[in-house]
Amino acid sequence: MTRLRPFIALDWGTSSLRGARLDDHARVVEERSFPRGILTVPQGGFRTAFDECFGDWMSAAPDTLCLISGMAGSRQGWAEAPYCASPAGFAEASARMHWIEPGRIGLVPGISHMSPRDGTPDVMRGEETQIFGAIHLLGRTGGVFVLPGTHSKWAIVEDGRILSFRTFMTGEFFALLSTHSILARTLHANAPFDETAFLDGVMHSQNSAGLLHNAFSARTLALFGRMESDALTSYLSGLVIGEELRSQPLLSGIPVVLIGSAQLTARYAMAMTRLGCHVVAPESNATWAGLHALRMQVEAQTETRP
């Protein structure tokens, strides 16, 4: 490989837009963040938003490469980068890059997976890049990769490729319950995190009755004065995360790769450890690492072209 072009990595999600200039070794040179998620950008306004936020970086060197992961590649985003069908890895994702400007500004495609049982589709967009990053950062090419969030993803990775995955609407259920349900009346959404109450929720959720039943305990424990309202939010968080963990078959023994924000992965690690599961997590930003890995793939492909 002769030399690498200057590189900008963008994580353009539903509610935020983050970007970084990375050097040839994936180190962050400069980073920016804007509250300009795709939901704030009008149709046809993506080029303008991009130029406003990163135009100076792009024009600093005319051969700069920019790769963008996240919902910017969805139907509601800048342009639709069609999903790659699983199994998919670096090769498929870089080959199916959707180019806004050929070889210059590319949208990373999401990945779809059809359930082998009944063909029900599942999708991820952005998380594939984080998984690629974690593979790169940890040097692990296989295992269970978990990305907690509004819509958590559980992926099975083998030989650096995503074989299958499932989405769990855990973060969204928590938000719905703590904001709009009857439980919202008694809990304090802004109470500090209570580890004991959280783990109580995790353990309580492991019974077979399921979240539809167990969530009600957040009401009755308050009603009977058995839990302080300050503890209820953490307890509910434990119930919902515990429910997600309950439906994963046989995790004990298998180390799980946990990717995401420090606060959320800390909760998942706490819950998983309590349930006897071994957890590893990359220490650097998995999205930047993933976009850097895809950049290397793109540059290698460019180089081999006649």
Place this chain on the structure above:
Amino acid sequence: MTRLRPFIALDWGTSSLRGARLDDHARVVEERSFPRGILTVPQGGFRTAFDECFGDWMSAAPDTLCLISGMAGSRQGWAEAPYCASPAGFAEASARMHWIEPGRIGLVPGISHMSPRDGTPDVMRGEETQIFGAIHLLGRTGGVFVLPGTHSKWAIVEDGRILSFRTFMTGEFFALLSTHSILARTLHANAPFDETAFLDGVMHSQNSAGLLHNAFSARTLALFGRMESDALTSYLSGLVIGEELRSQPLLSGIPVVLIGSAQLTARYAMAMTRLGCHVVAPESNATWAGLHALRMQVEAQTETRP
């Protein structure tokens, strides 16, 4: 027994107030309904609301007996009728009646149940009266009694007494998901009921991944054009009700008594039948029947007093 006093049965819930004059054989003589659930009544305003809605019935005969079931007996209601601990039946409920006017206007107590596994409390208020009514109407003194709703109740009844029960927040989860979640963007809340989509949801929900995962299929099936948005609401209803049914151990073979509104019990019956469960349902209003049964108990107790 000499003669029965005139009787008024009231079902005073969170969002509505219904009343009926019943004859000596529990037949409805006259019925009224008001949008004056307890949430619309200011503290201290219950007597006035009661008089406005039913004062003429009460004053028509000075010895009229009125029994009230539902949330009017809660801490936020007319007065708190403390919960009876399970197991509890007619005897306990009538003995623990909370009298607004002694022997004349009584609030039926709710029932509480502590999980034998970890002591987590569960509560019902109003449903105990419906169960008593169904026992009376069907002549069944035992079995599994199911009351679908915002907070569905599953009760184990033996010898006419409620031994244990569990709450499932099924109706509330459905409302949250169809109103406030990401799924709300694609589904048509007012689309007509689609039986095929509903049963698809029921069957899809029987896998071990659980509702946190399965609910996401309502999004992806729309995204991939695999389900019409008109069908999604029924599908989601099937997913949520199916999740409630999935967590009930071994229902096949045991006939289940289903109590509630015609529309909702029809859905549950459809889902349960599909899952191989035998369903029976009372054909008359279970609340009126339950309040009548409690009335007979109260009158018998009064009669035996010296």
